[in-house]
Amino acid sequence: MAVTTLAEDLVGRTVPFQEIPVIDVGALVDGSDPQRVAEALGRAAASVGFLYVRNHGVPAGLRAAMMAEAERFFAQPLEAKNAIHIRHSAIHRGYFPLFEENTDPDLTADLKEGLDLGRDLGSDDPEVRQGLPLHGPNQWPADLPGFRQTTEEYFAAMRSLAEALMRGFALALGLAPDFFTDKIDRPCASLRLLHYPPQEGHIEARTMGCGAHTDYGCLTILAQDDNGGLQVRNSAGDWISAPPIPGTFVINLGDQMARWTNGRFQATPHRVINTSGRERYSMPFFFDPNWDALIEALPGTVPEGEAPRYAPVLAGPYLQSRFDDTFAYRKDEIAAG
Ligand SMILES: O=C(O)CCC(=O)C(=O)O
Numbered sequence: 061m062a063v064t065t066l067a068e069d070l071v072g073r074t075v076p077f078q079e080i081p082v083i084d085v086g087a088l089v090d091g092s093d094p095q096r097v098a099e100a101l102g103r104a105a106a107s108v109g110f111l112y113v114r115n116h117g118v119p120a121g122l123r124a125a126m127m128a129e130a131e132r133f134f135a136q137p138l139e140a141k142n143a144i145h146i147r148h149s150a151i152h153r154g155y156f157p158l159f160e161e162n163t164d165p166d167l168t169a170d171l172k173e174g175l176d177l178g179r180d181l182g183s184d185d186p187e188v189r190q191g192l193p194l195h196g197p198n199q200w201p202a203d204l205p206g207f208r209q210t211t212e213e214y215f216a217a218m219r220s221l222a223e224a225l226m227r228g229f230a231l232a233l234g235l236a237p238d239f240f241t242d243k244i245d246r247p248c249a250s251l252r253l254l255h256y257p258p259q260e261g262h263i264e265a266r267t268m269g270c271g272a273h274t275d276y277g278c279l280t281i282l283a284q285d286d287n288g289g290l291q292v293r294n295s296a297g298d299w300i301s302a303p304p305i306p307g308t309f310v311i312n313l314g315d316q317m318a319r320w321t322n323g324r325f326q327a328t329p330h331r332v333i334n335t336s337g338r339e340r341y342s343m344p345f346f347f348d349p350n351w352d353a354l355i356e357a358l359p360g361t362v363p364e365g366e367a368p369r370y371a372p373v374l375a376g377p378y379l380q381s382r383f384d385d386t387f388a389y390r391k392d393e394i395a396a397g
């Protein structure tokens with residue numbers, strides 16, 4: 061399906077979307093006209109739950125350098141990758157091999173391997189001292205000089221783009237632009253590097269690169285390579301392709317944003333099938349609020365006389381529960397007590 065810029069007639073349409081809008085966020089990032097960008101973001105969030113951003117301010121060279129590090133990491137022997145297996149981390153950081161994660165319980169586990177990286181916190185960090193789950197150090201690859209520095213630069217760029225987008229979403233909801241600021245200043249943010257081997261010939265319908273799922277957090281900033289394979293489900297149940305568009309990132313909203321907005325912003329299901337015949341690499345950055353951020357319907361999102369659609373949850377424990385449901389190593393650990 062063709063990807064076009066946001067058509068004005070998308071506003072308020074309740075028909076299943078066929079297109080994923082492309083939004084120029086330059087005036088939000090540089091602060092020159094955030095309201096205008098916010099309106100486009102709000103329309104896309106409510107009608108599609110997915111959008112592309114251009115003019116985002118993240119240097120193309122930094123993104124390319126991060127992608128090159130991802131390829132370098134996955135090209136290592138399995139032994140080197142397993143040395144930083146995610147099960148060696150108490151806080152969900154590290155490498156997971158093919159078929160470790162199962163995003164869609166109706167399918168086999170996912171045909172992808174990955175590396176989860178987060179805010180690299182030392183033992184002197186107050187939240188680490190408090191023993192908060194998901195807070196602490198990364199596991200860094202031992203033999204890849206430069207990997208850490210590039211990751212930290214890219215992570216910082218993702219974080220600042222995510223903060224700008226959150227200002228835009230706040231405005232779109234009629235809130236002050238800094239409404240989310242104190243709820244995302246110690247974010248459970250993670251950068252995930254992914255490698256999908258090609259699925260060729262007969263594709264077993266129960267095996268996919270990434271099964272249908274919604275993301276768990278607030279928003280996701282995805283860099284994908286040139287191979288395509290990401291598909292997004294509309295309300296009619298049709299899978300709409302989200303092909304790579306040069307110079308853009310794909311943004312989608314997760315469960316926590318849907319909960320915060322009482323369902324006004326969509327957490328839209330998506331999946332990945334790599335039929336390109338080539339190795340596919342992608343880098344989702346999951347931006348999730350502070351561990352203790354309360355996710356309950358925001359002011360103005362619940363129609364008068366109605367009850368909120370979702371029970372309030374704390375952001376961090378919600379996220380941890382989703383990892384527990386989907387990662388094999390967590391199931392093993394929980395079973396072992
Ligand atoms: O690899 C992609 O394009 C998307 C991955 C994804 O949806 C996820 O990891 O949550």
Ligand SMILES: [Fe+2]
Nearest residue numbers: 273274275330
């Ligand atoms: Fe996802």
